[in-house]
Amino acid sequence: MIDIDIARRLQHAGLPWEPGDGDFFTIDTDLLREDAFMLSTMVVEPGFGAAGERVFRFNGTTEWALDSVEQHQAIWIPREEQLRAALGDAFRSLRQEVDGAYVVTVGRPREDELRETRAPRAEDAYAGALLIHLTS
Secondary structure, X not given: OOOHHHHHHHHHOOOOOOOOOOOEEEXXXXXXXXXXXXXXXXXXXXXXXXXXXXXXXXXXXXXXXXXXXXXXXXXXXXXXXXXXXXXXXHEEEEEEOOOOOEEEEEOOOOOXXXXXXXXXXXXXXXXXXXXXXXXX
C-alpha cells in the first residue's frame, strides 16, 4: 500500500476516484489516518447522502464508531494496477534494477522526453511517476 502522504498528494493533484469494491481508503483525521478501510458491500459500501454527496456507509459492527463518511473526507489509496491505469498512455515501462529497486518510465505520446521514477516497491514507483505526470 502506498504512503498516505503520497495518496493525499495524488488527490490534491487531481487524481479522479470513482469508488468501487476493493478500493482502499483512509479517513484523514488524527485518530483514523493510520487505518485503511476497504470498500465492500458487506462492510463499507458507497452510497449517496441526503444532499447528493457521495458517502461511504459502514455496515454492521465492523466499525462501531462510524456510521458514514463523505467521500471528500476520505483519501483513496490506489492499488498498483490502479496507479498504472491512471498513467494511461503516458506509461512506457516498469523494470526492476539489479539492486531490487523498481523504475517506472513515463512520457507523453509523440514527445521525446521520458521521465523515470525509482522506488523500492513497484507501487511506490507508479505513485511517484503518476504524481509527476499529474503535476507537470
